[in-house]
Amino acid sequence: MDSTTRLYRTTVLSRIWLNEETFELYCTRPQGFTWLAGQYATLGVRGEEREYTLIASPDAQELRFLIKMVAGGALSTVLANIVPGDVLEMGPAKGYLTFRPTDRPVYFVATGVGIAPFIAMAADGVRGFHLLHGARNEDGLFHRQELIAAACQYIPCLSGKDRPSVTLPGLFHGHVTDYLQADLQGGPFDFYLCGSMAMIHDVTHHLDRHYPDTRIYSEAYN
Ligand SMILES: Cc1cc2nc3c(=O)[nH]c(=O)nc-3n(C[C@H](O)[C@H](O)[C@H](O)COP(=O)(O)OP(=O)(O)OC[C@H]3O[C@@H](n4cnc5c(N)ncnc54)[C@H](O)[C@@H]3O)c2cc1C
Known part of the structure; x- marks a missing residue:
């Protein structure tokens, strides 16, 4: 399996609410999982998967996600009810919204x-x-x-x-x-x-x- 199709498993460590509709999910960092600041990964539960940006620094020991619970949303409402110990499927990190050093403002x-x-x-x-x-x-x-x-x-x-x-x-x-x-x-x-x-x-x-x-x-x- 190549690095662009590999699936990882990550275990939920904690969920912290920041306001009434937004929470942070802390998860274990699977062995071999790497990312660049600004990239996202797909999280999957019970056949549904969506993209979520990794907000921790790439050298962090744990993964962190900032997630809005969308009313009626198929996956974000499931993630909002997830508990420590639950396991999520996760794809490899992807995306191009990464910082490019420049002289411009x-x-x-x-x-x-x-x-x-x-x-x-x-x-x-x-x-x-x-x-x-x-x-x-x-x-x-x-x-x-x-x-x-x-x-x-x-x-x-x-x-x-x-x-x-x-x-x-x-x-x-x-x-x-x-x-x-x-x-x-x-x-x-x-x-x-x-x-x-x-x-x-x-x-x-x-x-x-x-x-x-x-x-x-x-x-x-x-
Ligand atoms: C590259 C990428 C990175 C992303 N990163 C994040 C992230 O870090 N954090 C995060 O919370 N989300 C992020 N998203 C959005 C996320 O992937 C889901 O689309 C979102 O969580 C809704 O999924 P759902 O299954 O709950 O809702 P769905 O069942 O897919 O949608 C239900 C309804 O809600 C609408 N909807 C979808 N998203 C929103 C929204 N944000 N606000 C209001 N209505 C919406 C849909 O149009 C639909 O009508 C990202 C999306 C992309 C493409």
Whole structure:
């Protein structure tokens, strides 16, 4: 069996809820399983499989996943009820949303659990990026402190209904796309986008129109 088709088995160590719909899954690292920061693997239970980004540094002893429980979702609802000791099937690490060193200003743009590859990159030592971190509410700004420490500029963008009461350094009230339309200056840039297809579509369209020499790397989660 070659390294692109090999299946691994990983055992769940713990599950920690970060807010009412998002949790982290800690799992054992199977022997021989390797990845690059930003890559994902398929997790499988009872015949269903989906892709999930590895958020730990590639030299970590355990695997970690940041997972949103999608209402009615076939696999994320199963993973939300998994218990320590359960075994998951896992494919090899895949994907191209990995960091490429550059002299250009680097912008990471994430919505929701789309922050996952950037958590992995920060854990792997990537520094000096601008990060637009989009969420509805403050409790959706996962791993905020470590991302603030790694970024040269951290811009939380809150779009939910409780946003008027929140005060955070650098807070932008609105969607990440609103921030880019209002405040982005300079270029050309390297942009990394991860999260909803709608956000990736809108940001790509805006960058193509106003910053045509900008490089864009993206991964859509839905
Ligand atoms: C490369 C890649 C990496 C990914 N990494 C992650 C990750 O790190 N963490 C993570 O939580 N997810 C990640 N996803 C999404 C994940 O693979 C699943 O699609 C997601 O968990 C939903 O699966 P499900 O079986 O629960 O829902 P499904 O049964 O597949 O879908 C049920 C319904 O929910 C909709 N839906 C699917 N995803 C979402 C969503 N995110 N928000 C709202 N509605 C949705 C579907 O369109 C469908 O209508 C990634 C996807 C890709 C392609």
